[in-house]
Amino acid sequence: MxxxxxxxxxxxxxxxxxxxxxxxxxxxxxxxxxxxEKISDPPDGLKPVSENDPTAQALGFHQDAKNTDFNLYPERKQPQAKNQVCLQCAQFTKLNEGWGKCSILTNGVVATKGWCSAFSKKM
Ligand code: SF4
The missing domain is CATH 1.20.5 (Single alpha-helices involved in coiled-coils or other helix-helix interfaces)
Structure with missing residues (x-):
């Protein structure tokens, strides 16, 4: 050896x-x-809420919560905020696995993994 x-x-x-x-x-x-995971296409005939929509912008909305501006919303970095997505929001009505309607951002549909600063947890 x-x-x-x-x-x-x-x-x-x-x-x-x-x-x-x-x-x-x-x-x-x-x-x-x-x-x-990519966000699927919205249900037929429906368009996603534009992140450039003035109300969406004012609320810091993104179709993917990971794109949140963490400088503006540092609380989004907290571990307890991890599950704060549209799917868990009281304003959300599910349409399918990836999309639903928001009672605040009504100009289209929002992704289940979206988020905005108006989030309030579903009871
Ligand atoms: S209010 Fe709720 S459902 Fe609507 S965009 Fe904001 S987090 Fe999503």
């Missing part, structure tokens, strides 16, 4: 570090793909 020299140790360390780096990168891409 070959002695475990410093040269051999360094060579193996570099190979191992490279493998972990590459594996880590792949894993991140995989995890990102899972977490970034």
């Amino acid at each position: 070959e002695p475990f020299t410093r040269k051999r140790f360094l060579k193996r360390s570099i190979v191992l570090a490279s493998a972990l780096f590459l594996l880590g990168g792949e894993w991140n891409l995989f995890a990102k793909g899972i977490n970034e």
Whole structure:
């Protein structure tokens, strides 16, 4: 058996570090793909509320709560705010798995994973 020299140790360390780096990168891409589920198309004949709608803008609305401006709404970063999405809001009426109607933003439909500052938890 070959002695475990410093040269051999360094060579193996570099190979191992490279493998972990590459594996880590792949894993991140995989995890990102899972977490970034795309929002489905809205039900036929209905259009999503535009995030540029003046009322939507005033309420900091986004069809995906992850896009919230956390500088304007730092409370959204709190762990207890994690489940604050349209699906859990008292103003929301579900139409299908991805969409529903909001009684405040009435110019279209909102995604179940949306959020605005008028959120109030369903009882
Ligand atoms: S009021 Fe509720 S349902 Fe309407 S956009 Fe805001 S969080 Fe979503």
